[in-house]
Amino acid sequence: MASKDPVLIFGPTGHVGSSTARAAHEHGANIVFAMRDTNKAVPGFSADQERGIERVYADLTKPDTLQEAVTKTGAKRAFMYLVFTASDHMRSSITALKLAGIEFIVFLSSYTVPDDLNSLSKDTNFIALAHGKVETVLKEVYGPAGYVAVRPGGFATxxxxxxxxxxxxxxxxxxxxxxxFDWISDEDIGRVAGSVLAKGPEVIQENGGRNWILLFGPxxxxxxxxxxxxxxxxxxxxxxxxxxxxxxxxxxxxxxxxxxxxxxxxxxxxxxxxxxxxxxGLEGPKYEEAVANIQKYGGKAPTGFKQWVEKNKDEFEA
CATH class of the missing domain: 3.90.25.10 (UDP-galactose 4-epimerase, domain 1)
Incomplete structure (x- = not known):
């Protein structure tokens, strides 16, 4: 069931963030755009479609703005992404969200992160290490039932x-x-993330107790x-x-x-x-499950690369 409490969408002007916002909104979630520039247009939302949706200033690199945003909106859930420049693996920001009242987070992670976070080491590639360290912080701050990491493959974007x-x-x-590469669609990622955000922790039980969801393009x-x-x-x-x-x-x-x-x-x-x-990693049961997860959690068949290009043709001509 969709949360009746507000849910923060960080990065709503980005490809995945805007898709997550649309999906969560379609699932009945009371979304709030958490933005560094509150005047910036959010793709996929016309003025009429955005009527009633709150915008709030927030910056994932500035914990005090996160506390203010949560306090102002009364949000209980949030969608967030990695900020590579964060010096503490986003611990201060994640802690601020927790202390301010956020109870559940959907984190945009990466397929490169190992299932066993304890296996991360200095020899791990930087993409897996950066995302995995944030997942580790989420686990420590929120516990395994307090977040879901969505781990997509190579973005079509x-x-x-x-x-x-x-x-x-x-x-x-x-x-x-x-x-x-699997070239997964940003809309497919967003549909899954938005659905999980709206449903909340119950998704973890649907996923056999795992608090991560692997996604690959078809x-x-x-x-x-x-x-x-x-x-x-x-x-x-x-x-x-x-x-x-x-x-x-x-x-x-x-x-x-x-x-x-x-x-x-x-x-x-x-x-x-x-x-x-x-x-x-682009074949076998694990890959097939990751492709099927798009339909399972997002509610629609995965988008093929040609289909994605046709839909986003204007972006290549802008």
């Missing part, structure tokens, strides 16, 4: 990093074009095939140019604004994925 190259119709330079394809799909849908011609290792590192420092050491980790992960193909 990550392909937007190629849009400028696709628009110009020139060479599309990218690391390891043969590397496979059809893994290579980066090269993803680029070709985008070009076909948008009517563009482009030639794919694989980058060497140093060019790949520069690609991630430029497009993802990652420090060089983390960019090198990302390139290493891509190289491994290119070598392993589907065996890098």
């Amino acid at each position: 990550n392909t937007l990093r190629w849009k400028d190259m696709i628009k110009t119709g020139g060479d599309i330079k990218t690391p390891y074009p043969e590397a496979l 059809h893994p394809i290579s980066q090269a095939d993803a680029i070709e799909t985008i070009c076909k849908v948008t009517g563009r011609d482009a030639k794919i140019m694989p980058l060497d290792e140093e060019g790949s590192v520069e690609f991630y420092t430029t497009t993802s604004h990652l420090p060089e050491p983390l960019s090198r980790q990302m390139v290493g992960m891509l190289k491994k994925r290119a070598e392993l193909g589907k065996s890098d």
